[in-house]
Amino acid sequence: MQRILVPGRNGQVGWELQGALAPLGTVIGLDRSGMDLTSPDSIRRAIRDAKPDAIVNAAAYNDVDRAESKPDLAMKVNGIAPGIMAEEAKRLGAVLIHYSTDYVFDGERDEPYVEEDTPRPVNAYGRSKLAGEHAIAAVGGRYLILRTSWVYSARGSNFVLTVLRLAREKPELAMVDDQSGSPTWARALAQVTAGLLHQRDLISRHSGVYHLAAGGHASRFELANAIIGIMQDVSGSPGGWAKVRPITTDQYPLPARRPCHPVMNKDKARRVLGVEMTHWQDALRSCLAGLATTIATR
Numbered sequence: 001m002q003r004i005l006v007p008g009r010n011g012q013v014g015w016e017l018q019g020a021l022a023p024l025g026t027v028i029g030l031d032r033s034g035m036d037l038t039s040p041d042s043i044r045r046a047i048r049d050a051k052p053d054a055i056v057n058a059a060a061y062n063d064v065d066r067a068e069s070k071p072d073l074a075m076k077v078n079g080i081a082p083g084i085m086a087e088e089a090k091r092l093g094a095v096l097i098h099y100s101t102d103y104v105f106d107g108e109r110d111e112p113y114v115e116e117d118t119p120r121p122v123n124a125y126g127r128s129k130l131a132g133e134h135a136i137a138a139v140g141g142r143y144l145i146l147r148t149s150w151v152y153s154a155r156g157s158n159f160v161l162t163v164l165r166l167a168r169e170k171p172e173l174a175m176v177d178d179q180s181g182s183p184t185w186a187r188a189l190a191q192v193t194a195g196l197l198h199q200r201d202l203i204s205r206h207s208g209v210y211h212l213a214a215g216g217h218a219s220r221f222e223l224a225n226a227i228i229g230i231m232q233d234v235s236g237s238p239g240g241w242a243k244v245r246p247i248t249t250d251q252y253p254l255p256a257r258r259p260c261h262p263v264m265n266k267d268k269a270r271r272v273l274g275v276e277m278t279h280w281q282d283a284l285r286s287c288l289a290g291l292a293t294t295i296a297t298r
Contacts, residue, residue, distance in 0.1 A: 001025035004197070005052035007035050007085075008059025012153040013099060016190035017058055024197060028052065035059070037081040038073065047088040054095040054197055055085055060129075064103070065255040067125040078128035083135025090141035095203050097193060102149040102181060102213070104130045107259025114265045115147075115209045123256040133209065142204045144196065144273075146189075147264060149213040150223075153186035154291050159220070160284070163227045164291075167242040177221035177246035180261045182213040185283040192275050206272050211264035214280035221246040223280075230285050235292040 002025035008014035009029030021027045028050050036042040037059055047055065061067060061077035082098050089096040103126035104119035121127045133145050152160040160183075166173055192212065196203065218226065224244045232238045249258065270276040277283070 002053040002197070003028065003051065005047065005050045005055045006030065007037070007046075007055070007057050011058050011060070011062075012151055012156045012158065012186040013189055014058035015155060016153065016187045017056055017193065020187075020190040020194040021056065021197065024194060025053070037077045040080070040084050043081055043084045044088055047085065047092070051092065052094050053092075054097070054200070055089050056097045056193060056197070057082060057085055058099065060099070061125070064123060064125040064258075067128065068123065068255045071124040071128070074124055074128040075131060078125070079131030079135060082132035083139060086136040086139035086141060086143060089143070090139055094142075095197065095200055096136065096141065096143040097197065097203075098132065098136055098143065098145050099189075100133050100145050100147045100209075101126065101129045102147055102211075102262040102264050103259060104133070104147065105259055105262040105264075107179075107262035110261065112263045112265035113211075115211060115268050122259055125256060126259070137209075141207070142200075143207050144203055145209040146193070146212040147209065148184050148189060149262075149264065150181040150183045151186050151189065152183060152287070154287060159183075159223070160227055160287070163224045164231060167224075167228050168240065170242050172245055173224060173242045174245050174247045174252070175219075175221040175224045176249055176252055177219045178248050178260055179258050180217050180219050180263050182215070182217045182263065183223050183280045183284060184214045184277070185287050187287070188214070188277055188283050192277060196273060196275060202273060210269040210273060211266045212269050212275065212277065213264060213266060214277050214283050215266070216279045216281070217263045218280060219246075226281060226284060227288070230281075230288050231292065234285065234289045
């Protein structure tokens with residue numbers, strides 16, 4: 001049985017990881033009080049105290065817009081901390097699994113990005129996440145960097161829950177239709193991660209960067225329509241939901257520029273690691289079916 005350290009236990013992925021990883025051994029979940037990612041000493045102390053066989057880093061600075069005004073903080077958490085975790089993991093002979101993002105790409109091309117394509121992040125968040133990837137790779141050891149996309153869950157703050165709330169409060173929602181991603185359920189991501197960690201020798205043989213997100217892709221407009229449509233179906237409440245209207249990115253300015261089409265090719269993960277996530281619509285239905293009884297209807 002393994003000792004598995006999970007920084008970021010209260011985040012969307014971290015919360016799901018604690019359940020998914022439990023059958024593999026002892027899961028040690030840490031929040032900021034147990035590991036301050038802005039403090040190298042705190043990171044090293046927490047890892048040395050836990051003596052894990054594996055570290056699954058679910059902690060990150062994920063506020064894309066605020067990262068524009070706090071790039072140094074984003075870089076400490078997303079860029080520097082993962083490298084320190086990699087150093088400590090290598091010292092212990094532990095496996096490190098780290099989540100990155102499709103936002104390392106500029107989204108300017110039509111075809112999906114493969115792992116070998118050159119990243120060109122267009123915002124501070126993406127630059128910080130790319131720095132974290134480079135820091136881990138520079139250390140080496142046994143690691144997987146899993147680039148994912150548009151993570152959501154049944155808890156916390158995310159696009160899916162925001163749409164569900166606003167769609168009951170407003171008659172119409174305006175959603176961007178010229179940005180694409182692969183909406184990825186945190187629970188499904190955690191379950192695939194558990195399967196990978198169950199095959200530690202696979203990680204040792206094939207350390208590197210992989211694209212791991214739900215199958216297919218959608219725009220924010222398409223995703224919002226799907227959220228409302230599926231919830232109408234699974235909740236048995238077809239009326240009282242907002243209509244969704246498409247707009248362009250230029251019509252919805254934000255502090256951080258978003259890559260328009262950073263869709264990733266996921267063939268390498270399937271071919272090398274033997275993992276493939278379900279289509280985003282199927283995963284979304286599973287998530288919303290569990291939420292249906294708790295969503296207020298009118």
